[in-house]
Amino acid sequence: DQQVKQNSPSLSVQEGRISILNCDYTNSMFDYFLWYKKYPAEGPTFLISISSIKDKNEDGRFTVFLNKSAKHLSLHIVPSQPGDSAVYFCAASDLSAGGTSYGKLTFGQGTILTVHP
Amino acid sequence: DTAVSQTPKYLVTQMGNDKSIKCEQNLGHDTMYWYKQDSKKFLKIMFSYNNKELIINETVPNRFSPKSPDKAHLNLHINSLELGDSAVYFCASSQVGQGNSPLHFGNGTRLTVT
Numbered sequence: 001d002q003q004v005k006q007n008s009p010s011l012s013v014q015e016g017r018i019s020i021l022n023c024d025y026t027n028s029m030f031d032y033f034l035w036y037k038k039y040p041a042e043g044p045t046f047l048i049s050i051s052s053i054k055d056k057n058e059d060g061r062f063t064v065f066l067n068k069s070a071k072h073l074s075l076h077i078v079p080s081q082p083g084d085s086a087v088y089f090c091a092a093s094d095l096s097a098g099g100t101s102y103g104k105l106t107f108g109q110g111t112i113l114t115v116h117p
Numbered sequence: 118d119t120a121v122s123q124t125p126k127y128l129v130t131q132m133g134n135d136k137s138i139k140c141e142q143n144l145g146h147d148t149m150y151w152y153k154q155d156s157k158k159f160l161k162i163m164f165s166y167n168n169k170e171l172i173i174n175e176t177v178p179n180r181f182s183p184k185s186p187d188k189a190h191l192n193l194h195i196n197s198l199e200l201g202d203s204a205v206y207f208c209a210s211s212q213v214g215q216g217n218s219p220l221h222f223g224n225g226t227r228l229t230v231t
Contacts, residue, residue, distance in 0.1 A: 043207055043222030103211050107160040
Protein backbone atom coordinates (compact mmCIF):
# COMPACT_ATOMS: atom_id res chain seq x y z
CA ASP A 1 0.00 0.00 0.00
CA GLN A 2 1.67 3.18 -1.20
CA GLN A 3 1.53 5.83 1.50
CA VAL A 4 2.98 8.54 -0.73
CA LYS A 5 1.63 8.98 -4.22
CA GLN A 6 2.55 11.19 -7.11
CA ASN A 7 -0.28 10.65 -9.52
CA SER A 8 1.21 12.52 -12.46
CA PRO A 9 3.97 10.45 -14.09
CA SER A 10 5.06 13.41 -16.17
CA LEU A 11 4.68 17.16 -16.61
CA SER A 12 5.70 19.35 -19.53
CA VAL A 13 6.13 23.10 -19.09
CA GLN A 14 7.40 26.01 -21.15
CA GLU A 15 10.52 27.81 -19.96
CA GLY A 16 9.65 30.79 -17.77
CA ARG A 17 6.27 29.41 -16.73
CA ILE A 18 5.33 27.83 -13.42
CA SER A 19 5.76 24.11 -12.77
CA ILE A 20 3.47 22.57 -10.15
CA LEU A 21 4.22 19.08 -8.94
CA ASN A 22 1.74 17.36 -6.66
CA CYS A 23 1.99 14.72 -3.97
CA ASP A 24 -0.59 13.02 -1.76
CA TYR A 25 -0.03 10.96 1.36
CA THR A 26 -2.22 8.72 3.46
CA ASN A 27 -0.28 8.26 6.71
CA SER A 28 -1.40 10.94 9.17
CA MET A 29 1.72 10.29 11.28
CA PHE A 30 3.96 11.84 8.64
CA ASP A 31 5.23 15.16 9.95
CA TYR A 32 8.15 16.01 7.70
CA PHE A 33 8.13 16.22 3.95
CA LEU A 34 10.85 16.60 1.36
CA TRP A 35 11.30 17.01 -2.34
CA TYR A 36 14.23 15.42 -4.14
CA LYS A 37 15.36 15.99 -7.70
CA LYS A 38 17.03 13.26 -9.74
CA TYR A 39 18.94 13.43 -13.00
CA PRO A 40 19.55 10.24 -15.03
CA ALA A 41 22.35 8.03 -13.70
CA GLU A 42 22.65 10.14 -10.56
CA GLY A 43 21.29 9.84 -7.07
CA PRO A 44 18.42 11.95 -5.74
CA THR A 45 19.46 15.42 -4.59
CA PHE A 46 17.68 17.20 -1.78
CA LEU A 47 15.71 20.23 -2.94
CA ILE A 48 13.47 21.56 -0.21
CA SER A 49 11.61 20.37 2.87
CA ILE A 50 8.72 21.37 5.09
CA SER A 51 7.67 20.49 8.60
CA SER A 52 4.04 19.80 9.40
CA ILE A 53 3.94 22.87 11.65
CA LYS A 54 4.22 25.03 8.56
CA ASP A 55 2.11 25.33 5.45
CA LYS A 56 4.68 26.95 3.19
CA ASN A 57 8.42 26.99 2.74
CA GLU A 58 10.24 28.97 0.11
CA ASP A 59 13.80 28.74 -1.22
CA GLY A 60 14.55 30.86 -4.24
CA ARG A 61 12.52 29.63 -7.19
CA PHE A 62 11.18 26.67 -5.22
CA THR A 63 8.20 26.78 -2.87
CA VAL A 64 6.57 23.85 -1.14
CA PHE A 65 2.99 24.07 0.11
CA LEU A 66 1.50 21.69 2.64
CA ASN A 67 -2.21 21.13 3.19
CA LYS A 68 -2.44 18.81 6.17
CA SER A 69 -6.20 18.47 6.15
CA ALA A 70 -6.10 17.28 2.55
CA LYS A 71 -2.87 15.32 3.09
CA HIS A 72 -1.48 17.04 0.05
CA LEU A 73 1.69 18.89 -0.78
CA SER A 74 2.90 20.59 -3.88
CA LEU A 75 6.15 21.97 -5.25
CA HIS A 76 6.07 25.16 -7.26
CA ILE A 77 8.98 26.14 -9.48
CA VAL A 78 8.89 29.71 -10.75
CA PRO A 79 10.21 30.49 -13.28
CA SER A 80 10.92 27.08 -14.72
CA GLN A 81 14.23 26.59 -16.51
CA PRO A 82 15.39 23.85 -18.91
CA GLY A 83 17.92 22.74 -16.28
CA ASP A 84 15.01 21.89 -14.00
CA SER A 85 14.15 18.97 -16.28
CA ALA A 86 14.52 15.92 -14.06
CA VAL A 87 12.52 13.42 -12.02
CA TYR A 88 11.07 14.91 -8.85
CA PHE A 89 10.39 12.69 -5.87
CA CYS A 90 8.18 13.57 -2.96
CA ALA A 91 9.14 11.90 0.35
CA ALA A 92 7.74 11.82 3.87
CA SER A 93 8.81 10.69 7.30
CA ASP A 94 7.48 10.39 10.84
CA LEU A 95 9.99 12.25 13.02
CA SER A 96 7.81 11.79 16.11
CA ALA A 97 8.75 8.10 16.04
CA GLY A 98 12.16 9.03 17.32
CA GLY A 99 15.67 9.58 16.10
CA THR A 100 16.18 6.04 14.89
CA SER A 101 13.39 6.50 12.40
CA TYR A 102 14.99 9.59 10.95
CA GLY A 103 16.03 8.93 7.42
CA LYS A 104 13.33 6.32 7.00
CA LEU A 105 11.75 8.12 4.10
CA THR A 106 8.71 6.93 2.22
CA PHE A 107 8.99 8.02 -1.39
CA GLY A 108 6.47 8.59 -4.13
CA GLN A 109 7.15 7.12 -7.54
CA GLY A 110 8.32 10.37 -9.03
CA THR A 111 7.17 12.85 -11.67
CA ILE A 112 9.24 13.51 -14.78
CA LEU A 113 9.39 17.25 -15.39
CA THR A 114 10.37 18.49 -18.84
CA VAL A 115 10.92 22.20 -19.32
CA HIS A 116 10.97 23.23 -22.96
CA PRO A 117 13.08 26.22 -24.11
CA ASP B 118 35.22 15.63 -3.60
CA THR B 119 32.33 13.18 -4.03
CA ALA B 120 30.19 13.18 -0.89
CA VAL B 121 28.67 9.69 -1.09
CA SER B 122 30.36 7.28 -3.45
CA GLN B 123 29.38 3.73 -4.22
CA THR B 124 31.00 1.08 -6.36
CA PRO B 125 30.48 -0.48 -8.74
CA LYS B 126 28.12 1.68 -10.80
CA TYR B 127 26.93 -1.32 -12.80
CA LEU B 128 26.90 -4.94 -11.76
CA VAL B 129 25.78 -7.79 -14.02
CA THR B 130 25.85 -11.28 -12.58
CA GLN B 131 24.17 -14.64 -12.76
CA MET B 132 21.61 -16.14 -10.43
CA GLY B 133 23.09 -17.85 -7.44
CA ASN B 134 26.21 -15.71 -7.26
CA ASP B 135 27.29 -13.63 -4.26
CA LYS B 136 28.13 -9.97 -4.79
CA SER B 137 28.98 -6.88 -2.77
CA ILE B 138 28.37 -3.17 -3.23
CA LYS B 139 30.59 -0.72 -1.39
CA CYS B 140 29.66 2.72 -0.10
CA GLU B 141 31.72 5.46 1.47
CA GLN B 142 30.81 8.95 2.63
CA ASN B 143 33.18 11.82 3.41
CA LEU B 144 30.58 14.14 4.93
CA GLY B 145 31.29 13.13 8.51
CA HIS B 146 27.72 11.90 8.91
CA ASP B 147 26.91 9.39 11.62
CA THR B 148 24.13 7.52 9.83
CA MET B 149 24.17 5.59 6.58
CA TYR B 150 21.43 3.88 4.61
CA TRP B 151 20.71 1.51 1.78
CA TYR B 152 17.69 2.19 -0.40
CA LYS B 153 16.41 0.05 -3.26
CA GLN B 154 14.67 1.45 -6.32
CA ASP B 155 12.56 -1.25 -7.88
CA SER B 156 11.20 -1.60 -11.41
CA LYS B 157 8.24 0.62 -10.53
CA LYS B 158 10.70 3.37 -9.56
CA PHE B 159 9.76 3.42 -5.88
CA LEU B 160 12.67 4.06 -3.53
CA LYS B 161 12.38 1.93 -0.40
CA ILE B 162 14.61 1.81 2.63
CA MET B 163 16.38 -1.45 3.35
CA PHE B 164 18.81 -0.74 6.19
CA SER B 165 20.11 2.07 8.33
CA TYR B 166 23.25 2.17 10.47
CA ASN B 167 24.06 4.77 13.09
CA ASN B 168 27.67 4.80 14.25
CA LYS B 169 28.13 1.25 13.00
CA GLU B 170 25.00 0.03 14.78
CA LEU B 171 22.05 -1.38 12.85
CA ILE B 172 18.97 0.71 13.64
CA ILE B 173 16.59 0.09 10.75
CA ASN B 174 16.11 -3.30 9.15
CA GLU B 175 13.10 -3.41 6.91
CA THR B 176 11.63 -6.66 5.65
CA VAL B 177 14.60 -7.73 3.60
CA PRO B 178 15.61 -11.35 2.88
CA ASN B 179 18.44 -12.74 4.99
CA ARG B 180 20.47 -13.00 1.80
CA PHE B 181 21.11 -9.28 2.18
CA SER B 182 23.68 -8.46 4.83
CA PRO B 183 24.92 -4.94 5.44
CA LYS B 184 28.29 -4.42 7.05
CA SER B 185 29.62 -1.18 8.52
CA PRO B 186 33.33 -1.36 9.38
CA ASP B 187 33.27 2.28 10.47
CA LYS B 188 30.79 5.13 10.33
CA ALA B 189 32.08 6.30 6.95
CA HIS B 190 31.44 2.98 5.24
CA LEU B 191 28.38 0.81 4.72
CA ASN B 192 28.71 -2.15 2.40
CA LEU B 193 25.96 -4.41 1.14
CA HIS B 194 26.59 -8.09 0.56
CA ILE B 195 24.03 -10.18 -1.28
CA ASN B 196 24.13 -13.98 -1.26
CA SER B 197 22.52 -16.36 -3.75
CA LEU B 198 21.32 -13.62 -6.06
CA GLU B 199 17.87 -13.98 -7.58
CA LEU B 200 16.27 -12.43 -10.66
CA GLY B 201 14.06 -10.29 -8.42
CA ASP B 202 17.11 -8.64 -6.89
CA SER B 203 17.63 -6.71 -10.10
CA ALA B 204 17.22 -3.05 -9.17
CA VAL B 205 19.14 0.13 -8.54
CA TYR B 206 20.62 0.28 -5.04
CA PHE B 207 21.32 3.67 -3.51
CA CYS B 208 23.51 4.37 -0.54
CA ALA B 209 22.83 7.53 1.49
CA SER B 210 24.05 9.29 4.59
CA SER B 211 22.80 11.90 7.02
CA GLN B 212 23.57 13.41 10.38
CA VAL B 213 20.95 12.47 12.94
CA GLY B 214 20.23 14.87 15.75
CA GLN B 215 21.35 18.03 14.01
CA GLY B 216 17.93 19.24 13.08
CA ASN B 217 16.47 18.01 9.87
CA SER B 218 19.60 17.01 8.01
CA PRO B 219 18.49 15.71 4.61
CA LEU B 220 19.78 12.47 3.19
CA HIS B 221 22.64 12.70 0.73
CA PHE B 222 22.50 9.93 -1.87
CA GLY B 223 25.16 8.25 -3.92
CA ASN B 224 24.72 7.78 -7.66
CA GLY B 225 23.39 4.26 -7.37
CA THR B 226 24.48 0.79 -8.40
CA ARG B 227 22.43 -0.85 -11.13
CA LEU B 228 22.34 -4.56 -10.39
CA THR B 229 21.21 -6.91 -13.15
CA VAL B 230 20.78 -10.58 -12.34
CA THR B 231 20.53 -12.89 -15.35
